[in-house]
Amino acid sequence: MINVTKSDLPDLEKYVEYLKKIWSSRQLTNDGEFVQLLKGKLEEYLSVENLVLVSNGTVALQLALKVLQLRGDVITTPFTFSATTNVILWEGLTPVFADIDPDTFNIDPKEVEKKITRKTSAILATHVYGNPCDVEELQKIATEYKLKLIYDAAHAFGVEYKNESVLNYGDISTLSFHATKVFNTIEGGAIVVKDEELFGKLKLLRNHGIKSEEDVVLPGTNAKMNEFQAVMGLCNLENIDEKIRLRKSLYERYRERLRGTKGVKFQKIIASKHNYIYMPVCFENIETRDGIYSELIKNGIKPRKYFFPLTVNFSYFKKRGMDLIEKYRLQKAADIANRVLCLPLYSDLEIAAVDSIASIIKAK
């Protein structure tokens, strides 16, 4: 079976070398040597300041919403992973959905502006499949209406927009280092924040709000990355450019092979530097997409209908009897979700596999 993804693993001996050091220090967590080392290396690699390492990308989002002390409504995209919508509800806020741009697949700033009311406190936008949102327009809107701007950059490791890290836009960006991502620490994530005061608060919030042995200054949580995750990150970071280069060649091969196939549409990439985390392809309609999905499965290939369904179609919303697609006018997002399929893409996927996947699609 060729799966949609395969986690990158470093050289085992290298990992074991680090494990030996952990065995001798016996410091397994609590902001140990390797978490601190990884933080510095990531700030340098990603060209960002103020990065906080956490245990996963979902808790990174939760802490971002928490530290900004938001109230009321958060305008967001329905074309994203469940966590983006879940965290808004988890923090006791109300998600208000805005439609996407059908070319970039990212939230459309014009649609965001239409949804702003007195209750709106923030915009939570996802850089879908690593492709930067329209960061300039979103910033204009956030500034004009005095809204906080948060980016779910779970997919956007190493991505640049106009030759600058996409993580430097907005008030806060969050990353996921989950095993399936371009850069992984098994489970893990990070928060990048501009404001120094928020940076200080985030460091406290991820560690129970503990300021000193005898004082807890904020009602925090436990979102710490541990040393085992950090050393996986240190190992994986060493080869990251090579892994992205390999992904790029496979991504380009897919596009070359599928270009011109009836009904096939690709995501319009606006990144100046992309990370090729996924290989999304849109087909003519839901029937074609589902037919290709079944045909690939029959041939031992497991693509993923990602993101399908839209988060507004999750059963927890449906149970409340709401048709949120109609309510929020999300027709473009619904259309892309019905047509999209993420094809297998990982750094050591064979080029011959790309060719055979493309041939199966073309023959359908």
Ligand SMILES: Cc1ncc(COP(=O)(O)O)c(C=O)c1O
């Ligand atoms: C867009 C998006 N947001 C958030 C997350 C959550 O990250 P994690 O799995 O590290 O909790 C993911 C993870 O897959 C994601 O794809």
